[in-house]
Amino acid sequence: xxxxxxxxELKWQEYWRTHExxxxxxxxxxxxxxxxxxxAYPSGEGxxxxxxxxxxxxxxxxxxxxxxxxxxxxxxxDAFGLPAEQYAVRHKLHPRITTEKNIANFxxxxxxxxxxxxxxxxxxxxxxxxxxxxxxxxxxxxxSYYDTKENRAKPIADLISLIEKNGTHSLPCNVHGRDxxxxxxxxxxxxxxxxxxxxxxxxxxxxxxxxxxxxxxxLGTVLANEEVPEQEEKGFTVVRRNMRQxxxxxxxxxxxxxxxxxxxxxRESTLEMQRNWIGRSEGAEIxxxxxxxxxIIRVFTTRPDxxxxxxxxVLAPEHPLVDKITTSSQRAKVDEYLEAVKRKSDLERADLSxxxxxxxxxxxxxxxxxxxxxxxxxxxxxxxxxxxxAIMSVPGHDERDFExxxxxxxxxxxxxxxxxxxxxxxxxxxxxxxxxxxxxxFLNGLATAQAKTTMISWLEEQKLGNxxxxxxxxxxxxxxxxYWGEPFPIVFANDGDGEYPKALGEERLPVMLPEVESYxxxxxxxxxxxxxxxxxxxxxxxxxxxxxxxTNTMPQWAGSSWYYLRYLDPKxxxxxxxxxxENYWMPVDLYIGGTEHAVTHLLYSRFWHKVLYDYGIVSTKxxxxxxxxxxxxxxxxxxxxxxxxxxxxxxxxxxxxYGADSLRTYYMFLGPFEAMKPWDSQGIMGVHRFLNRIxxxxxxxxxxxxxxxxxxxxxxxxxxxxxxxxIQKVGEDVSALQFNTAVSALMILLNKMEDEEGGVPRTAFExxxxxxxxxxxxxxxxxxxxxxxxxxxxxxxxPNYDESKTVEDAVVLVLQVNGKVRDKLEVxxxxxxxxxxxxxxxSANVKKHIDGxxxxxxxxxxxxxxxxxxx
RNA sequence: GCCCACGUGGCGGAAUCGGUAGACGCAACGGACUUAAAAUCCGUUGGCUUGUAAAGGCCGUGCCGGUUCGAGUCCGGCCGUGGGCACCA
Numbered sequence: 026x027x028x029x030x031x032x033x034e035l036k037w038q039e040y041w042r043t044h045e046x047x048x049x050x051x052x053x054x055x056x057x058x059x060x061x062x063x064x065a066y067p068s069g070e071g072x073x074x075x076x077x078x079x080x081x082x083x084x085x086x087x088x089x090x091x092x093x094x095x096x097x098x099x100x101x102x103d104a105f106g107l108p109a110e111q112y113a114v115r116h117k118l119h120p121r122i123t124t125e126k127n128i129a130n131f132x133x134x135x136x137x138x139x140x141x142x143x144x145x146x147x148x149x150x151x152x153x154x155x156x157x158x159x160x161x162x163x164x165x166x167x168x169s170y171y172d173t174k175e176n177r178a179k180p181i182a183d184l185i186s187l188i189e190k191n192g193t194h195s196l197p198c199n200v201h202g203r204d205x206x207x208x209x210x211x212x213x214x215x216x217x218x219x220x221x222x223x224x225x226x227x228x229x230x231x232x233x234x235x236x237x238x239x240x241x242x243x244l245g246t247v248l249a250n251e252e253v254p255e256q257e258e259k260g261f262t263v264v265r266r267n268m269r270q271x272x273x274x275x276x277x278x279x280x281x282x283x284x285x286x287x288x289x290x291x292r293e294s295t296l297e298m299q300r301n302w303i304g305r306s307e308g309a310e311i312x313x314x315x316x317x318x319x320x321i322i323r324v325f326t327t328r329p330d331x332x333x334x335x336x337x338x339v340l341a342p343e344h345p346l347v348d349k350i351t352t353s354s355q356r357a358k359v360d361e362y363l364e365a366v367k368r369k370s371d372l373e374r375a376d377l378s379x380x381x382x383x384x385x386x387x388x389x390x391x392x393x394x395x396x397x398x399x400x401x402x403x404x405x406x407x408x409x410x411x412x413x414x415a416i417m418s419v420p421g422h423d424e425r426d427f428e429x430x431x432x433x434x435x436x437x438x439x440x441x442x443x444x445x446x447x448x449x450x451x452x453x454x455x456x457x458x459x460x461x462x463x464x465x466x467f468l469n470g471l472a473t474a475q476a477k478t479t480m481i482s483w484l485e486e487q488k489l490g491n492x493x494x495x496x497x498x499x500x501x502x503x504x505x506x507x508y509w510g511e512p513f514p515i516v517f518a519n520d521g522d523g524e525y526p527k528a529l530g531e532e533r534l535p536v537m538l539p540e541v542e543s544y545x546x547x548x549x550x551x552x553x554x555x556x557x558x559x560x561x562x563x564x565x566x567x568x569x570x571x572x573x574x575x576t577n578t579m580p581q582w583a584g585s586s587w588y589y590l591r592y593l594d595p596k597x598x599x600x601x602x603x604x605x606x607e608n609y610w611m612p613v614d615l616y617i618g619g620t621e622h623a624v625t626h627l628l629y630s631r632f633w634h635k636v637l638y639d640y641g642i643v644s645t646k647x648x649x650x651x652x653x654x655x656x657x658x659x660x661x662x663x664x665x666x667x668x669x670x671x672x673x674x675x676x677x678x679x680x681x682x683y684g685a686d687s688l689r690t691y692y693m694f695l696g697p698f699e700a701m702k703p704w705d706s707q708g709i710m711g712v713h714r715f716l717n718r719i720x721x722x723x724x725x726x727x728x729x730x731x732x733x734x735x736x737x738x739x740x741x742x743x744x745x746x747x748x749x750x751x752i753q754k755v756g757e758d759v760s761a762l763q764f765n766t767a768v769s770a771l772m773i774l775l776n777k778m779e780d781e782e783g784g785v786p787r788t789a790f791e792x793x794x795x796x797x798x799x800x801x802x803x804x805x806x807x808x809x810x811x812x813x814x815x816x817x818x819x820x821x822x823x824p825n826y827d828e829s830k831t832v833e834d835a836v837v838l839v840l841q842v843n844g845k846v847r848d849k850l851e852v853x854x855x856x857x858x859x860x861x862x863x864x865x866x867x868s869a870n871v872k873k874h875i876d877g878x879x880x881x882x883x884x885x886x887x888x889x890x891x892x893x894x895x896x
Numbered sequence: 897g898c899c900c901a902c903g904u905g906g907c908g909g910a911a912u913c914g915g916u917a918g919a920c921g922c923a924a925c926g927g928a929c930u931u932a933a934a935a936u937c938c939g940u941u942g943g944c945u946u947g948u949a950a951a952g953g954c955c956g957u958g959c960c961g962g963u964u965c966g967a968g969u970c971c972g973g974c975c976g977u978g979g980g981c982a983c984c985a
Contacts, residue, residue: 027935254981294900294980301899301981308985326985339985381983404983411984418985424897425983497984620979694921696909701978705908711921714936721936766910769920776920839916844966846916870952884965890915894965 027713028720029728030684033807038136040806046817047086047141049097051593051606058094059610060085061589063618063626064101067127068108072134074666074676074704078655080689080800081698081762082617083140087799088759091823097610098141099592101148102128106581107244110509113544120509120544124151138676139685139802141819146592150584151509155591157535158601159583160514164528165636166231167515170198171277177639178230178277185225188213193224199277200227203345218518222525230274230636231503233526238502240266240550246506247550249580250499251302251625268550271504271513271577275632279303279496282631291652292699295623302624304497309481311417311490313338313390315350316398322346322390325412325495328422329484330476332394333465334440335417336430338401339383341409342366350401352387359384359403366405381406381429392417393489394480395466404429412495420455427455440465441473501629503580506552508544510578512536517573518565524573527565538578552576585626586633589613589648600642607643616649619657627652653762656700658692663703674704686801687713693764693800715772716804719793722778722785723808730811735787745830747777748792752826755796764800771797787812792824839890840865842874858885865891 041047060082079100086098102124109120109127116123128149135142148155169178174197187196192209200207205227208216216224226232239248243261247270253263275282283303286296308327315322322338340347342363351359362384383404392399406425407416420430420437430437439452441460459473467483468476484490504513514536517524529536539560544553554576555561565572587601594606618626627649634648659665660672667673679688691712696702725731740748751774758767774793778785791812798805798818809818833854838861840848848868852861862883865871871893878895885891 292901297900298980304981304984306984324985328985406983406985408984416985423985425985428983495984623980691921694908700902700909702908705922708908708922715921717936765908766920769910772920837916841915841966844915844964849916873952882965884915886915890966892915892965 027683028717028724028804030686030716030803031681034137034139034685034803037803037806038139040817041141042136042144044817045143045145046819047090047098048143048145049095051609053095055093055095057610057614058086058089058096059613060089060096060098060615061592061613061617062100063616063622064103064585064588065131066103066106066108067124067131069112069123069127071127071130072138072676074658074674075655076135077138077658077676077688077692078617078698079135079140080138080692081653081655081764082615083689084693084759084764084799085615085762087141087802087819088756088823090819091795091798091821092756093822097143097146097592099146099148100135100140100142101146101588101592102131102150103581103585103588104128104149104151105510105578105584107507107509110507110544113509117543119540121151137680137685138689141802146595148588148591148595150511150588153535153537154596154598156511156584158591159511159579159587160534160536161531161601162587162633162637163231163511163579163583164514164531164534165640166273167229167526167528169230169636169639170225170228171230171274172197173199176281178636179639181225181229184228188224196228198228200224201232201274202227217522218520219522219525222527226526230277232272232274233269234272234500235267235269237265238268238270239263240268247502247504249502249582249625251501251628255621266550270502271575273501273503273632275501275628276496276498278632278635279305279498280494281635282498282628285631285635285646289647289652290650292654295620295627295652295654298623299628302498302628306495306497308493308495309477309484309490310413310493311393311484313393313417315346315401316389316391318350318388320346320349322401322415323413324415324417325493326417326419328419328473328477329480329490330462330465330468330471330473331419331422331440332392332417332480333462333468334419334421334438335392335394335399336397336420336436336438337399337418338390339407339416339418339429340386340401340403341407341414342403342405343409344403344414346415347386347403350386350388355385355387359386362403369405381425381432383429383433385433393484393487400435402429402433410499411497421452422455422457424455424457427452438464501632503583504577505580506550507578508538508541508553510580511583512538512554512578513575515575516563516565517575518568518570519572526575527567527572529566533566552578554578582626582629586630587637589616589630590637590643601637602642611643612645612648612650615651615653617653617655620654623654654699656696656698656702658695659701659703661704661706666704674706679706679709683709683713684803686716686804690716690768690797690800694768696765698762698764712768715775716797716801718775718779719797720804720808722790723811732787732812734784735790736784738783738786740786740789741781744777744781744786744789746833747774748789748824749826749828749830751796752792752824753828753831756823756826759799768800771800794818795821795824836888838864838888840868840871841890841892842871843894844892845874847871847874854888856887858887861885861887861891865893 062079062082082098086096089096104124109124112123113120150156168181170181170184172179190210192213193207205224239253241248241256241261241263247268248256248263257263283300283305286299306327308325309329310323310325313322383402386401386403388401389398390401418426420426421439422441437452440463441456442463443460462468462471462476468479471479481492514529514534515526516529518527539557541553541557561574561576563572563574564570590602593610594602597603630648634643637643638646662672676688687709691709694712722734723730723732751770754770755767778789794805794808806818835851836854837849838852839846848870862885875893875895880893881896882894
């Protein structure tokens with residue numbers, strides 16, 4: 026008969042709920058420990074097997090708590106998002122209703138797994154008391170510029186004062202965009218609100234952009250760059266389309282986002298992904314004069330040392346100078362090419378296997394290094410979105426340029442040579458490594474690194490260029506054409522010369538979503554909100570004049586970019602988080618979540634955190650000190666669980682068959698937490714048996730407590746050693762998230778306890794219960810109570826171990842001949858080398874193998890082995 | 897193509913300052929209890945091989961090579977799996 030897990034699990038879940046056992050207060054004298062998971066999107070499907078990984082943080086919290094920490098493990102709901110909205114579209118139900126229903130169901134399921142959250146800190150991104158502060162933070166972005174002198178965000182009001190004094194020409198910030206009009210102080214005074222707004226938009230951290238965006242017709246919304254690969258994988262199409270959208274200037278933080286990765290205790294591959302996404306490149310910007318026209322083409326290159334080898338230039342098809350420099354004789358060809366490029370999808374354009382295409386503009390530029398006349402081409406292998414949208418082509422030393430030059434018969438010259446290699450032959454393929462500069466005038470003979478700095482100095486002296494750093498990271502597209510998201514706290518005013526955005530004051534937050542008839546996105550690129558004229562048409566509270574509301578909503582990433590802060594002070598209605606709470610709890614000591622968020626959520630929240638840091642709202646540079654990624658659990662056939670494959674295993678089935686304790690413990694026992702591993706329905710029986718064996722040490726078949734198997738004896742020397750070893754191992758393994766080996770250590774301990782002569786010492790049993798408690802909290806609480814304790818086990822102390830008592834006093838000595846094991850024997854610890862060697866010489870089997878041979882050497886590793894080397 | 901992980905019994909996995917390969921669990925097989933089954937308990941279990949037995953031998957951590965008294969662990973080169981990036985100048 027299995028122990029009555031259903032009964033006791035309900036009992037203790039109820040107990041923890043009513044006693045608020047895992048509620049923790051800010052400012053205890055105990056050291057704090059803050060562990061959290063990536064919160065759930067409460068889908069209508071309910072919990073799946075993957076959610077059981079939340080047990081890891083629960084186990085950590087429970088152990089840390091028993092170890093004397095003020096341990097916080099909160100949870101909440103990432104509840105804005107598409108599925109609820111799509112359900113609403115189909116059933117004409119407000120998404121709030123399904124969201125609430127789903128949350129109630131999720132909460133019930135999480136409790137059924139025995140997770141000990143501090144429910145007093147539960148948050149919900151769709152709660153007006155939460156998204157009020159999401160909107161508030163958005164306004165911080167809107168009301169900020171990035172000060173490049175102080176290297177931090179500062180209030181836009183500060184910038185305005187500077188402009189009023191000195192105009193816009195020498196501001197301590199980058200003014201982004203190509204056609205930004207500048208103002209003197211006088212002109213600024215005379216400028217219209219719209220004009221001022223246009224200028225400030227070029228500096229704000231949240232700004233409107235009219236650039237091409239990723240439009241997904243199936244979803245009826247635009248997507249951030251980081252989201253595109255995932256949606257394309259799901260089979261959705263993403264096309265480029267020009268739309269006016271809110272952007273967040275994450276690029277201003279590129280360097281800090283990169284630098285601050287260094288101190289983080291994250292998986293190397295995740296750090297690497299972030300580094301690659303940010304994509305920092307060092308090089309130079311160089312100006313090329315266009316022959317005749319007087320115009321200048323600026324390029325970015327990481328190899329300024331190869332400037333002498335630049336035999337032609339290429340502009341991106343979208344480059345603004347294309348139209349201007351194209352000669353009349355080439356006009357028709359250029360137009361035809363531009364038309365062809367426009368028709369290509371992004372996917373086609375990015376297809377590497379494709380032949381290089383391009384067309385000559387008819388114009389020439391002057392290579393600033395050697396004064397040679399070089400042709401200017403356009404080609405779609407040059408991207409407008411990176412660098413300056415134009416390149417100098419060095420076909421001798423760049424693969425893409427080489428391919429292009431070969432295809433169009435452009436000259437290829439060698440300007441870098443591998444040391445010690447004859448470089449007089451023509452290049453059969455591009456040489457992209459570093460080497461020695463040749464055919465490069467004043468650079469000849471210099472190694473690449475030195476040639477780079479020499480060239481940059483020369484360019485700077487000649488005022489032809491300068492050192493430059495570029496990033497692949499693009500600004501974050503922050504609006505979505507959906508209903509179920511945070512409304513922007515923005516209205517558009519119009520004084521007669523065009524619309525411009527204005528922030529609504531803090532006192533008007535939260536800006537609520539209106540009730541609508543249809544949640545269906547229009548598909549034209551307008552949000553469903555755009556159709557609610559009575560909501561859209563409002564008044565500018567400042568002037569009382571008519572104004573129009575922003576009808577896009579924020580992406581789902583918004584609420585999750587700062588939720589780890591709200592847990593700390595969830596009811597605060599005067600600020601997102603109090604200084605006290607933030608100071609006490611931050612940073613997050615352990616954050617557990619999926620790798621799929623390595624460059625989305627994790628990058629976004631780091632960015633928001635840094636902006637808040639600049640304003641002193643948070644005190645740490647980084648939010649998440651230590652990051653762990655759970656590995657996904659595959660179906661029993663070793664492939665990813667999916668409904669179409671019919672290999673989905675449901676946690677409910679195992680919950681009802683074996684109970685939450687078995688399910689949690691088995692999930693952790695499956696294998697390394699971060700590894701991908703198949704589910705095995707049989708395997709859970711092993712863990713279930715293990716828990717049953719513990720149960721039976723203190724309870725009779727009929728369910729009545731029977732402590733007669735427990736003795737008042739002190740543990741034997743062997744058991745005592747095992748206890749100390751296990752306390753040490755479980756503590757260390759759990760801290761390192763090596764749960765599988767911690768569970769196996771507990772199984773070993775139980776095996777030894779059952780072997781103990783004369784019964785199981787009660788003290789040993791208590792230790793076992795405490796050690797298993799984080800994994801199987803219900804059975805542990807129940808047995809703890811049956812041992813006569815009144816308070817929750819989780820208010821008791823974690824056992825201590827004595828290092829000296831973990832040491833074995835006998836060791837198995839391995840005797841080898843030429844590295845092969847020939848004998849093993851048990852000997853006391855700490856014998857001398859001579860004594861150990863004597864054992865080897867005495868061993869019959871060793872003798873057999875060294876007989877008649879010359880002993881060349883004897884290697885003795887104390888307490889481990891003796892290796893006799895014979896020749 | 898580039899970058900990052902990883903490759904161990906029938907299965908999940910353990911063991912990496914180089915020092916007993918296969919802990920723990922599943923499955924399988926044999927046994928005890930039972931009228932029987934379930935549950936429970938005990939035992940065996942990497943492959944090949946010598947021996948009546950006691951006890952031995954050889955092989956074995958994806959493949960090939962190297963360093964070492966000794967390699968799952970370190971080095972070089974392949975092969976395979978998973979993940980990420982992908983004309984980023």
